[in-house]
Amino acid sequence: MGIPMTPLEWGLDATVALLLVGLAGRILFTRDLFEATVLFIAFGLTLSLAWVRLGAANVALAEAALGAGVTGALFLTAFHRLARRGLAHPLDRQRYRADELHDRSSRGRADRGDDPKPALLDVGILHGPLWLRASMALAGLAVTGGIAARLLTLADRPPSLPILVEAHLAETGVSNPVTAVLLNFRAYDTLLEVAVLVVAMIAVGSLDRGSRAFVRDPEELEEDPVLDALSRLVVPLAGVAAVYLVWVGSHGPGGAFQAGALLAGAGVLLVAAGLMGPVTEGAAPIRALAVMGLAIFIAVGAGSMPWTGSFLAYPPGTEYGLILLVEAVLALSIAVVLIELFVDVPAVPHVDPALAKVDPTGDPLGRRISPDGAVIRNPDEER
Amino acid sequence: MNQIPVLIPAILLFTSFAAFFGGMIRLRWGYAATLLGVAASFLVSMAGVAHVIANGEIRYHLGGWAPPVGIEWVLDPLSAFMVAIVTTIGLLVVVYLPRSARFEIPGKEAFAYPSVALLLAGLTGMCLTGDVFNLYVFLEIAALAAYALLAVGDRRAPVAVFRYLVFGAVGGGFYLLGVGFLYFSAGTLNMADLAERLPELYQSRAVIAAAVLMVTGLGLKMALFPMHLWLPDVYNFAPSASAGLIAPIMTKVSAYAIIRLFLDVFHPVFLIEILPVTAFIGWLAAGGILFGSVMAMAQTDLRRMLAYSSVGQISYIALGIGLANPFGLIGGLLHMLNHALMKGVLFLIGGAIRLRTGLVEVPEFAGLGRKMPWTMASFTIAALAMVGIPPTAGFFSKYYLLLGSVDAGNWIFFAIIIVSSLLSAVYFFRVIEMIYREPEEGVISEPAVAAVPAGAMAGGGGHGDSLPPGLGGGPRHDDRRSGGARPPEEGGEAPGTMLLPILVLAVLILLVGIFNVLIVDRLLEPVVAPLSG
Numbered sequence: 001m002g003i004p005m006t007p008l009e010w011g012l013d014a015t016v017a018l019l020l021v022g023l024a025g026r027i028l029f030t031r032d033l034f035e036a037t038v039l040f041i042a043f044g045l046t047l048s049l050a051w052v053r054l055g056a057a058n059v060a061l062a063e064a065a066l067g068a069g070v071t072g073a074l075f076l077t078a079f080h081r082l083a084r085r086g087l088a089h090p091l092d093r094q095r096y097r098a099d100e101l102h103d104r105s106s107r108g109r110a111d112r113g114d115d116p117k118p119a120l121l122d123v124g125i126l127h128g129p130l131w132l133r134a135s136m137a138l139a140g141l142a143v144t145g146g147i148a149a150r151l152l153t154l155a156d157r158p159p160s161l162p163i164l165v166e167a168h169l170a171e172t173g174v175s176n177p178v179t180a181v182l183l184n185f186r187a188y189d190t191l192l193e194v195a196v197l198v199v200a201m202i203a204v205g206s207l208d209r210g211s212r213a214f215v216r217d218p219e220e221l222e223e224d225p226v227l228d229a230l231s232r233l234v235v236p237l238a239g240v241a242a243v244y245l246v247w248v249g250s251h252g253p254g255g256a257f258q259a260g261a262l263l264a265g266a267g268v269l270l271v272a273a274g275l276m277g278p279v280t281e282g283a284a285p286i287r288a289l290a291v292m293g294l295a296i297f298i299a300v301g302a303g304s305m306p307w308t309g310s311f312l313a314y315p316p317g318t319e320y321g322l323i324l325l326v327e328a329v330l331a332l333s334i335a336v337v338l339i340e341l342f343v344d345v346p347a348v349p350h351v352d353p354a355l356a357k358v359d360p361t362g363d364p365l366g367r368r369i370s371p372d373g374a375v376i377r378n379p380d381e382e383r
Numbered sequence: 384m385n386q387i388p389v390l391i392p393a394i395l396l397f398t399s400f401a402a403f404f405g406g407m408i409r410l411r412w413g414y415a416a417t418l419l420g421v422a423a424s425f426l427v428s429m430a431g432v433a434h435v436i437a438n439g440e441i442r443y444h445l446g447g448w449a450p451p452v453g454i455e456w457v458l459d460p461l462s463a464f465m466v467a468i469v470t471t472i473g474l475l476v477v478v479y480l481p482r483s484a485r486f487e488i489p490g491k492e493a494f495a496y497p498s499v500a501l502l503l504a505g506l507t508g509m510c511l512t513g514d515v516f517n518l519y520v521f522l523e524i525a526a527l528a529a530y531a532l533l534a535v536g537d538r539r540a541p542v543a544v545f546r547y548l549v550f551g552a553v554g555g556g557f558y559l560l561g562v563g564f565l566y567f568s569a570g571t572l573n574m575a576d577l578a579e580r581l582p583e584l585y586q587s588r589a590v591i592a593a594a595v596l597m598v599t600g601l602g603l604k605m606a607l608f609p610m611h612l613w614l615p616d617v618y619n620f621a622p623s624a625s626a627g628l629i630a631p632i633m634t635k636v637s638a639y640a641i642i643r644l645f646l647d648v649f650h651p652v653f654l655i656e657i658l659p660v661t662a663f664i665g666w667l668a669a670g671g672i673l674f675g676s677v678m679a680m681a682q683t684d685l686r687r688m689l690a691y692s693s694v695g696q697i698s699y700i701a702l703g704i705g706l707a708n709p710f711g712l713i714g715g716l717l718h719m720l721n722h723a724l725m726k727g728v729l730f731l732i733g734g735a736i737r738l739r740t741g742l743v744e745v746p747e748f749a750g751l752g753r754k755m756p757w758t759m760a761s762f763t764i765a766a767l768a769m770v771g772i773p774p775t776a777g778f779f780s781k782y783y784l785l786l787g788s789v790d791a792g793n794w795i796f797f798a799i800i801i802v803s804s805l806l807s808a809v810y811f812f813r814v815i816e817m818i819y820r821e822p823e824e825g826v827i828s829e830p831a832v833a834a835v836p837a838g839a840m841a842g843g844g845g846h847g848d849s850l851p852p853g854l855g856g857g858p859r860h861d862d863r864r865s866g867g868a869r870p871p872e873e874g875g876e877a878p879g880t881m882l883l884p885i886l887v888l889a890v891l892i893l894l895v896g897i898f899n900v901l902i903v904d905r906l907l908e909p910v911v912a913p914l915s916g
Contacts, residue, residue: 164452189516191396195399202494294400298393313447
């Protein structure tokens with residue numbers, strides 16, 4: 001960038017950079033899960049500021065919606081669920097080793113002579129002596145440092161692709177190079193990214209269903225006027241913004257992924273406020289929407305083959321319309337998949353009833369919790 | 384004809400949509416869509432093999448954009464060979480799937496069908512793409528679909544698969560980082576362009592770092608010793624059909640990606656001489672062969688034995704890469720095909736035994752030879768092939784590997800191949816002996832077996848502690864949370880839809896063995912040509 005920066009911009013950038021490092025460090029080293037969750041959301045928002053400063057408004061938006069919004073909400077849900085089972089104490093190594101949760105379900109391996117240590121991520125080293133962990137950390141730092149050094153000293157050879165993209169931009173039907181790459185030059189990669197989302201949803205769905213602790217009963221709504229009012233205010237705005245993002249994607253920062261993330265955020269709010277049920281139990285057309293992006297993409301790609309002779313090529317003159325159509329359906333699909341991933345959190349493997357306690361902090365969503373950890377309104381939900 | 388490369392994954396992607404959609408309406412429709420789609424992709428890939436043999440390679444530009452702006456797909460002998468393996472195993476397992484899934488993962492079939500289609504789409508795409516980034520995207524699709532298929536196994540499967548997921552994410556991340564380095568150094572993602580531009584950059588440390596990162600990432604994905612830690616638990620606890628689909632082909636495709644990098648992205652000289660990656664892989668493989676065989680000998684659970692044997696068998700393929708001479712690489716490639724057939728049939732047989740008897744522990748297998756004669760005959764053929772006895776397929780890949788070791792003058796590798804064949808003879812003949820032994824009085828009276836939950840059976844191999852029944856291993860039929868496999872069904876021979884794929888695979892093991900010269904001459908010789916030049 002050739003434009004000199006003002007002292008104010010310097011200060012802003014330095015603050016953002018320092019904040020990022022500080023937050024990341026604090027998240028890694030705090031022993032309080034709730035603090036880590038809140039800091040993670042703050043980290044996501046700061047990161048999106050950094051993207052804004054780098055001139056990537058679309059990435060910033062996606063980061064804010066996905067990194068801070070949806071992911072943060074997922075972490076909050078997970079925390080609240082752990083809290084209800086009396087497992088969300090400040091991280092205490094003796095008690096909170098990852099295998100605590102899983103020991104019960106994995107003890108069977110002991111009889112084969114294997115170590116009974118099937119923790120979530122038990123590489124052994126995590127619980128090893130200090131010198132071992134320290135040397136592993138140093139080795140990791142050395143590798144990372146080496147890679148970073150390589151990156152910084154890369155030969156200054158500007159990739160030739162941006163120039164080629166610029167040269168062919170006029171033929172793509174859109175004037176935003178990002179959209180041109182995503183939906184025309186390398187449309188296949190985008191089609192596959194959508195498939196990745198679908199398969200992630202299927203994978204989550206095929207696991208044991210969560211307790212749906214997050215989904216609220218509509219009758220409960222009056223108990224929480226804030227969430228209700230907020231969602232009535234924010235959701236329509238998010239919907240309008242999503243439509244705008246799809247449309248603007250053809251010539252400026254925006255597009256299906258950002259719009260989908262925004263819609264998903266709105267959807268999560270709706271689910272949280274009890275205004276919308278979980279998608280899996282919803283009407284079939286809504287569930288079908290999740291795979292519709294994939295279907296429309298393949299249909300457009302294959303349907304135009306008689307005219308173009310090539311998969312995923314757009315017949316000349318139709319590029320703009322087709323790209324907009326694909327983007328619009330994609331945005332809906334992405335939103336449904338993200339909401340689905342959010343609502344359908346897989347169950348935490350069975351925990352002994354003895355471990356579950358009355359949540360000392362109270363339920364974040366204001367519901368009453370019975371001593372065995374279930375929501376009173378649906379007593380049979382938990383076990 | 385020239386649409387073949389794009390048709391195979393596109394059909395499978397569309398199949399996943401149709402299977403999801405059909406499955407929402409009626410389970411049977413979801414299955415019909417899956418079977419039709421996978422069968423179609425199988426036929427197209429066979430046409431692809433025929434086309435490549437007759438007319439040579441096809442280069443396909445997606446969206447009509449020529450590389451480097453667009454994505455290129457390449458159907459050449461190597462990718463045609465791999466895609467044929469993937470779709471063949473895929474089709475046979477899809478035939479096997481519903482009967483086995485109804486027994487082992489009731490209620491989860493609707494998720495399994497689209498996942499199978501997406502897994503096959505991912506794996507065929509990895510083989511066909513000529514673009515290093517596109518390969519990464521397919522890698523992730525295949526990996527996610529595999530996690531979905533494996534995690535629905537018994538209670539311990541989610542934990543094992545979570546570990547696989549972490550390993551897999553690290554592997555994928557390494558690969559992607561390497562792709563980034565290549566792109567910044569050479570300014571393109573297309574494999575053919577990279578091959579052209581890289582030679583002048585061989586001394587660049589960024590390119591060297593890229594090669595190391597990519598090979599390490601793919602090595603993690605292919606469970607190259609000692610990065611195999613995720614594998615045994617995952618295959619052990621997975622549903623039989625998932626293990627029968629994923630064990631034969633998933634790790635092979637990552638090995639294929641390494642071979643593709645070795646032959647067509649970096650010039651062989653780079654990875655042999657400038658950066659001796661192949662030699663390194665060779666020695667890791669030698670260690671893996673011994674480790675896998677020894678660990679397999681120590682197991683009594685059939686599935687766990689097969690899982691450890693997979694670690695050893697994958698190492699044979701890696702050894703072929705490590706030898707880096709024509710004979711060695713032919714041996715490694717041929718072993719991909721052979722091991723896919725052998726390990727596929729063995730895991731499928733494991734599922735059939737579980738369906739009919741609920742047994743997974745080898746010491747309790749007595750009398751199975753009489754109860755399930757055809758299945759056990761297939762087991763015997765596959766076991767002989769694993770040991771490497773002519774004329775089964777397994778002999779010939781080991782033979783080429785031995786020739787490769789001789790060419791390389793590496794007598795240690797030669798000795799390791801011989802020794803590990805002896806070791807696999809030990810653990811497979813132990814099973815064969817048990818199968819054809821007459822059951823002792825009262826040990827295996829059928830109603831008694833059928834009445835005991837599979838979980839208690841699985842843990843019955845001599846654990847003396849006071850675990851409550853059902854925690855010992857295997858699925859509990861009363862376990863709502865794990866989807867709850869049912870108690871074993873009575874009856875002798877495996878049901879038809881399960882027996883058919885088993886028999887077809889057993890026959891294929893013999894046919895591939897007898898006609899291996901054709902495969903080597905027509906498909907594999909052209910692949911390894913760059914090494915002899």
